[in-house]
Amino acid sequence: MPVFDFDIPVNRxxxxxxxxxxxxxxxxxANLFPAGVADMDFHAAPCILDAMQARLxxxxxxxxxxxDPLFPAIAEWxxxxxxxxxxxxxxxxxxxxxxxxxIAASIFTDTGDxxxxxxxxxxxxxxxxDENHRRIIRNPLLFDGETxxxxxxxxxAKAANPRTKMLYLCNPHNxxxxxxxxxELRRLGDICAENGVLVxxxxxxxDITFAGHPYTPFASLGTAYADNxxxxxxxxxxxxxxxxxxxxxxISNDDMRAAFQRENSxxxxxxxxxxxxxxxxxxxxxxxxxxxxxxxYLEGNAxxxxxxxxxxxxxxxxxxxxxxxxxxxxxxxxxxPDDLTKFLRxxxxxxxTRGQAFGPEGEGxxxxxxxxxxxxxxxxxxxxxxxxxxxxxP
Ligand SMILES: Cc1ncc(COP(=O)(O)O)c(C=O)c1O
Numbered sequence: 001m002p003v004f005d006f007d008i009p010v011n012r013x014x015x016x017x018x019x020x021x022x023x024x025x026x027x028x029x030a031n032l033f034p035a036g037v038a039d040m041d042f043h044a045a046p047c048i049l050d051a052m053q054a055r056l057x058x059x060x061x062x063x064x065x066x067x068d069p070l071f072p073a074i075a076e077w078x079x080x081x082x083x084x085x086x087x088x089x090x091x092x093x094x095x096x097x098x099x100x101x102x103i104a105a106s107i108f109t110d111t112g113d114x115x116x117x118x119x120x121x122x123x124x125x126x127x128x129x130d131e132n133h134r135r136i137i138r139n140p141l142l143f144d145g146e147t148x149x150x151x152x153x154x155x156x157a158k159a160a161n162p163r164t165k166m167l168y169l170c171n172p173h174n175x176x177x178x179x180x181x182x183x184e185l186r187r188l189g190d191i192c193a194e195n196g197v198l199v200x201x202x203x204x205x206x207d208i209t210f211a212g213h214p215y216t217p218f219a220s221l222g223t224a225y226a227d228n229x230x231x232x233x234x235x236x237x238x239x240x241x242x243x244x245x246x247x248x249x250x251i252s253n254d255d256m257r258a259a260f261q262r263e264n265s266x267x268x269x270x271x272x273x274x275x276x277x278x279x280x281x282x283x284x285x286x287x288x289x290x291x292x293x294x295x296x297y298l299e300g301n302a303x304x305x306x307x308x309x310x311x312x313x314x315x316x317x318x319x320x321x322x323x324x325x326x327x328x329x330x331x332x333x334x335x336x337p338d339d340l341t342k343f344l345r346x347x348x349x350x351x352x353t354r355g356q357a358f359g360p361e362g363e364g365x366x367x368x369x370x371x372x373x374x375x376x377x378x379x380x381x382x383x384x385x386x387x388x389x390x391x392x393x394p
Contacts (some may be wrong), residue, residue: 116155175353246276
């Protein structure tokens with residue numbers, strides 16, 4: 001197996017990387033540990049870099065079709081890694097996952113319809129729904145101090161409202177790091193199907209799961225589940241190519257797929273990006289070894305966070321089942337959300353995502369992106385532990 005070195009330092013400021021940008025860190029944030037925006041501080045897989053270089057070397061960038069190997073490669077990837085036998089004819093290219101979520105909401109629901117989300121959840125869900133004038137129906141996750149679970153009774157009650165038309169599922173879940181089990185997904189899918197609620201499943205973190213927590217594609221549960229869903233997928237997170245506009249959606253229901261295609265065409269979101277397509281073909285054809293190595297490194301980082309913060313007063317850091325995001329519980333500090341952000345910034349030098357961005361359920365929490373070189377993470381954790389040790393005890 002080739003050796004991939006994730007410890008090589010990278011300077012994210014050589015390009016306008018959002019994660020290290022004043023837009024995200026603030027004007028005085030250049031020295032903070034940038035651990036907010038959800039991408040990785042790793043070079044892309046060599047097979048991706050080679051494919052993009054080869055496309056660059058060709059030197060001509062006129063209009064292009066989807067390359068023939070792309071959809072079969074996506075299907076083969078899902079089959080081999082996740083046991084999902086999907087039909088390549090059900091795949092549509094998309095620029096990014098948020099775009100799929102927005103289009104699904106706009107064509108499969110009407111203004112004022114209710115769309116269920118399960119907070120604390122990825123903040124852009126709220127923005128999309130607000131901007132599309134949909135009502136946000138909250139089905140908060142239940143937290144026992146260690147693990148999050150779905151509240152199926154509340155879900156059933158909310159899905160039963162005839163104005164509730166869709167559910168945005170986050171599988172695996174950002175920010176709480178749950179990789180939903182087949183049983184949980186089946187139960188959710190049954191409640192939605194019984195009530196005519198379409199499941200739009202954001203599975204962008206699909207390939208990033210840790211030992212003992214296999215990802216179940218919602219649509220792989222069976223034809224009935226597949227036909228009542230839109231799956232959003234992308235190599236953006238797992239292969240760290242978020243700026244390449246490389247996503248795809250799987251819609252097995254023929255009428256829904258045709259409607260999606262019509263909307264893509266109406267909005268002219270149907271052009272192809274030569275580099276993104278080259279990157280996707282490479283990732284899904286030859287990227288497995290790199291991804292396996294990246295997962296091993298990420299799981300090492302996840303363990304480091306959990307172990308380093310175990311028994312440190314003021315924080316609780318359960319290991320996520322998947323994603324490269326840790327959901328840290330600082331409620332024991334008793335700080336207001338603003339004061340917690342200030343404490344992390346000023347006392348620990350951390351720029352992480354505020355928990356309340358994911359909904360009021362996230363107050364007192366912060367989301368740490370640990371997909372960075374281990375040496376960075378170690379230093380940042382040391383600073384946090386020192387800050388917490390100096391925090392006045394009640
Ligand atoms: C759950 C989830 N969905 C979607 C996105 C964004 O996807 P894209 O950049 O493809 O729009 C993110 C990025 O953090 C995410 O965590």
